[in-house]
Amino acid sequence: MTKHYDTAIIGSGQAAPALAVALARRGECVALIEGAQLGGSCVNAGCTPTKTLRKSARVAHMARRAGDFGVQTGEITVDFGAAMARMRERVDTARRGLTAWLKRTKNVDIIEGWGAFEGRDGEKFVLTAGETRLTADKVYINTGTRAFTPTVRGLDTIPHLDNVGLLALTELPRHLIIVGGSYIGLEMGQIFRRLGAEVTIINSAPRLAMREDADVSKIIQGFLDDEGVTVVNNASIAKVEPTRDGVSLIMPDGFSFQGSHLFFATGRSANSETLNLNSVGVYTDERGFIRTNAQLATNVPGIWALGDINARGAFTHTSYHDHEIILANSDENAGQLHQWKDADQRPTTYAMFTDPPLGRVGMSLADAQDAANDGRSILLADMAMSDISRAKEEGETAGLIRLIVDGETEQFLGATVFGIAGDEIISVLSNYMATGASYRFMQQALPVHPTVAELLPTLLANLKPLAAK
Numbered sequence: 001m002t003k004h005y006d007t008a009i010i011g012s013g014q015a016a017p018a019l020a021v022a023l024a025r026r027g028e029c030v031a032l033i034e035g036a037q038l039g040g041s042c043v044n045a046g047c048t049p050t051k052t053l054r055k056s057a058r059v060a061h062m063a064r065r066a067g068d069f070g071v072q073t074g075e076i077t078v079d080f081g082a083a084m085a086r087m088r089e090r091v092d093t094a095r096r097g098l099t100a101w102l103k104r105t106k107n108v109d110i111i112e113g114w115g116a117f118e119g120r121d122g123e124k125f126v127l128t129a130g131e132t133r134l135t136a137d138k139v140y141i142n143t144g145t146r147a148f149t150p151t152v153r154g155l156d157t158i159p160h161l162d163n164v165g166l167l168a169l170t171e172l173p174r175h176l177i178i179v180g181g182s183y184i185g186l187e188m189g190q191i192f193r194r195l196g197a198e199v200t201i202i203n204s205a206p207r208l209a210m211r212e213d214a215d216v217s218k219i220i221q222g223f224l225d226d227e228g229v230t231v232v233n234n235a236s237i238a239k240v241e242p243t244r245d246g247v248s249l250i251m252p253d254g255f256s257f258q259g260s261h262l263f264f265a266t267g268r269s270a271n272s273e274t275l276n277l278n279s280v281g282v283y284t285d286e287r288g289f290i291r292t293n294a295q296l297a298t299n300v301p302g303i304w305a306l307g308d309i310n311a312r313g314a315f316t317h318t319s320y321h322d323h324e325i326i327l328a329n330s331d332e333n334a335g336q337l338h339q340w341k342d343a344d345q346r347p348t349t350y351a352m353f354t355d356p357p358l359g360r361v362g363m364s365l366a367d368a369q370d371a372a373n374d375g376r377s378i379l380l381a382d383m384a385m386s387d388i389s390r391a392k393e394e395g396e397t398a399g400l401i402r403l404i405v406d407g408e409t410e411q412f413l414g415a416t417v418f419g420i421a422g423d424e425i426i427s428v429l430s431n432y433m434a435t436g437a438s439y440r441f442m443q444q445a446l447p448v449h450p451t452v453a454e455l456l457p458t459l460l461a462n463l464k465p466l467a468a469k
């Protein structure tokens with residue numbers, strides 16, 4: 001029998017559970033279709049496991065640095081199995097909690113299987129998920145992405161890992177070769193180095209974290225060098241070959257890098273090709289990401305796309321925020337949430353969880369320079385973490401703070417907080433930006449001493465015009 005639902009959600013990414021529960025509470029009958037594990041990439045093979053493992057890595061790092069703080073320890077060893085078990089326990093607990101929440105929500109049916117469109121039955125959309133066939137008035141797609149692996153000669157002859165495989169390892173790699181020098185490569189490279197592996201990062205770009213400002217890349221390169229991570233920028237791989245105990249990456253000049261394990265952190269592919277989108281006429285871009293307007297509606301009325309699959313963000317918080325956009329636009333009483341009704345209005349906000357973490361919102365220096373070159377009035381202030389008392393007291397002085405303000409409206413346009421607690425402090429700026437207030441109000445605030453954030457008002461007093469180049 002084909003059951004009819006008000007709403008079907010394909011994929012239990014970071015928008016889906018909250019959306020399913022909210023719509024069910026509005027009285028809708030909701031089908032939540034998941035082909036693998038509830039919780040999606042973030043809970044199972046992304047944020048949750050990596051940030052849990054990062055803590056073990058940081059503890060090992062700080063234990064090795066204990067002498068700097070006048071604390072003596074014995075020899076530091078890492079029990080990789082125990083660190084991974086702690087990580088798995090955290091993931092399993094998070095998924096269990098999510099599953100229980102969804103299962104106890106009236107009007108939500110969890111359907112196990114890979115969802116796809118079959119077409120239409122009048123106004124209704126017809127879907128399949130494994131053995132189940134269902135119809136729905138509305139469909140929300142939250143199917144996310146999976147690891148993208150580039151074509152490399154010889155890759156079919158050697159074992160290699162993506163984020164799922166890396167996080168399933170039971171033994172510490174002797175020498176992990178990571179292809180990719182961006183969020184995933186950098187976070188995992190530092191973590192595995194601190195857990196005791198040799199790590200080599202092979203990066204095709206001329207510098208690490210190429211989307212960030214050049215001085216940020218330089219700081220990242222500096223602390224990875226200090227920790228003994230080998231970084232090869234501007235790299236291209238001619239071919240890979242198996243060796244007796246691992247893999248060899250051979251470069252076009254014949255130079256080679258040997259390691260025990262090979263991990264690709266080279267971006268993500270859209271999970272859209274098995275959705276049979278053509279059967280209902282939904283448009284994608286050339287990479288398979290689903291086109292939406294700022295309210296996340298596709299070109300087909302009644303179908304929306306949320307999370308990474310709409311290419312309007314690539315983070316858990318952007319995916320979760322997408323569900324708030326949907327709710328705000330489908331509830332006429334949500335007028336006060338006007339800023340959530342439009343994905344084009346939100347500034348890019350994220351953290352890269354290297355240690356120290358990089359917190360970012362809105363414009364980078366490079367973006368600000370482009371704007372100044374276009375004639376926009378831009379004010380800029382920078383400060384090195386090494387000039388901040390709290391960072392010195394903590395003995396963690398790598399990084400910088402950068403504030404960018406519109407010279408005419410006095411509103412913040414962007415900020416970088418790269419250093420201790422940068423992942424937390426950045427929300428001071430992004431929350432403030434959501435108010436649209438002049439930066440001058442922040443100058444009147446009373447900050448707590450000694451903190452990193454106390455320097456924000458001081459730094460604002462040093463704003464200087466950014467000249468066009």
Ligand SMILES: Cc1cc2nc3c(=O)[nH]c(=O)nc-3n(C[C@H](O)[C@H](O)[C@H](O)COP(=O)(O)OP(=O)(O)OC[C@H]3O[C@@H](n4cnc5c(N)ncnc54)[C@H](O)[C@@H]3O)c2cc1C
Pocket residue numbers: 010011012013014015016033034035036037038039040041042043045046047050051113114115116142143144145163184271274275306307308309313314315316317319353
């Ligand atoms: C290693 C790693 C670390 C990360 N760390 C962070 C971080 O610290 N902070 C952060 O904000 N972001 C982080 N991210 C990114 C974050 O995980 C994603 O942006 C986030 O999960 C949003 O994804 P989503 O909602 O689009 O869907 P996803 O979380 O990708 O989930 C999509 C779900 O849909 C399911 N699915 C796919 N196709 C179908 C189908 N046809 N039928 C049924 N089900 C289907 C999948 O099985 C999956 O469960 C990280 C990513 C990785 C890989």
Ligand SMILES: NC(=O)c1ccc[n+]([C@@H]2O[C@H](COP(=O)([O-])OP(=O)(O)OC[C@H]3O[C@@H](n4cnc5c(N)ncnc54)[C@H](O)[C@@H]3O)[C@@H](O)[C@H]2O)c1
Pocket residue numbers: 150179180181182183184185187202203204205209210235236237265266267268314315350351352353
């Ligand atoms: N802290 C976070 O929020 C967080 C953490 C991890 C991942 N993520 C999300 O995951 C997504 C994917 O991250 P990612 O780091 O895999 O991808 P990315 O697209 O950010 O970077 C890909 C990297 O691979 C390199 N590269 C590409 N092809 C290569 C090749 N053939 N040889 C060598 N290097 C090559 C690029 O130069 C770049 O450094 C990001 O978009 C991000 O949003 C977020």
